[in-house]
Amino acid sequence: MVLTRKQIGVAVVGSGRIGTHRARLAAQHPGVRYLAVSDVEAARARSLGERVGADLSSASNEEVIARPEVDVVIVSTPEPAHVAPVLQAVGLGKPVLVEKPIAMALEDADRIIGAAEAKGVEVRVGYIMRYKRQYFLGKQQILEGRLGRIIGGAGRVYNSRAQAFEILKRSADATPVVDVLTYYVDLACWFLEGSRPVEVVARGNGLVFKEAGYPKADDVHWALVTFDSGAVMSLGVCYALPSQYPTLGQSARLEIMGTEGVLFFDEDHKENILYSEKGYPHAYVPDHNLKMVFLGSTSSGDWSLDHMYGPIAEETRSWLDHLTTGRPCLLATAEDARQTLEVTLAMELSARTGAAIRLPLSEGH
Template structure:
């Protein structure tokens, strides 16, 4: 396998993990790191030894040595770098949630198709053994025709508060429940959602003007 160049855009908690992982992969021949905080760049450029260190994501993604992009910024900032990577035909991994606007999501997907790029969302739960085994059982027909799925997921108050402080447009539900939505849609692959009914309320996170629990029912076409 030939060496490739990877750009990691955003050096938050997940971005630093991605950058450290890339730095340890022999097939990654060039590594770019990007963040709007120069202090983070100074700190991690010393430990990661990146080839490209910049506060400008366009500089990192446009570099001809870069063939793949990881977008791990805050949710509000996913669109710009993801769109640019798709326009350039470079595969892009976007941390969940994808984006916070349906028009932006459609635009990234369309540009990826037009330019032969691949756009992935970082739904890492799909790679956990228990969820993989469930998927294999569904595909093998061991469960018959799956007509209903029920899932629930919890988040600690500390995580919820961190999410609320991080972004004005993200809620604990968007940050965490999206994992469960993805898994169930994955298990129901081939079926099309036609209706969503949801209710939520706020109590614990009311000071942040956020809902702290949410229920939803998704109806499929069959």
């Protein structure tokens, strides 16, 4: 393979928590020669622009996406605001990295896929867990056949309600299933690549989020996903742990069973403890100073000494490497993300109706 060495211009749309990580990482990447940032709140774009030394900051997404110096676009807006900037960038022939979930409705995901196909443009979706070292290693073991045929497995993810409320405040429809369990649906489908989810049965329950005015969000949700190979995955989420619980992000377990091997991932992060009378500033929840934290449990990763460690750093660098050198990357495709969205929507539908949901979802769901 011959590597090229291109220099590119990047626009980051949405200058919030995740847009800030992406812009800081892009600013440090050797292949990036131009950087623009935008946000509906002009002050946020300006302050991020100053922080990363961007060439342009603007309150207009349209302006930064259309700039001739911009070759590729990162969309880090809230969940319901992904589609418009993605379609604009794709329409201009510019490759996109959009945060998960690709969209909130299958029709919107289909519009993105259709536009990208028509223009021959690549759309990738930020399922950062693929870039966690352990899962990356796991994928390699599966590809090398160490598990034999995958029979099934289990995954569950927990977090404190403090972070869930930040997500729900931003987008009330971004429930723990659509917004968080989605990572584990993506991992399950990635590990089971080549077989397709065909049925979902799920049950949910909760008081905490419903009493706080978020009727669509379950406190606990458990689902069984069956694949056409016969593999069965049990996947669940509880983002309603008490707000002082020491995790700073996802505390997870993921287990994959095959005919000749198993993978057991312990991602609860209880092994690294920081306790400080001065408190620890939560990266996602403003003014949420926990005295005891599981250090390193922030799901996207952590900045220390102006360097970022963690899956969002690996993922952003890998995508920029891909675009500047032609090296393949492992980010989810728009089609992968559409399938994942379909499974999470089916989970919510099954929990709501009590029915077993066959996939593909019929129109109207």
